[in-house]
Amino acid sequence: MSTVKLHSKGSITKRFKTLSKGKLKHWRAYTSHLAYSKSTKQKRHLRKSSLLNSSDWKRLKKVVSR
Structure with a gap:
């Protein structure tokens, strides 16, 4: 029986880059x-570019780490 694979969200991978320490780098709007x-x-x-705020990182952790 095969298990379901979890994939990271494509929109997240386009907008953020994961750094070596697990932080997320993003680019500015406007x-x-x-x-x-x-x-x-x-x-x-x-x-x-800048690092993602820690409060936002808590929201996106599940989506990024798949």
């Missing part, structure tokens, strides 16, 4: 269009 109305400082800060 970068895709209407850049002319944003300041240079805002666009520069949006270029950088």
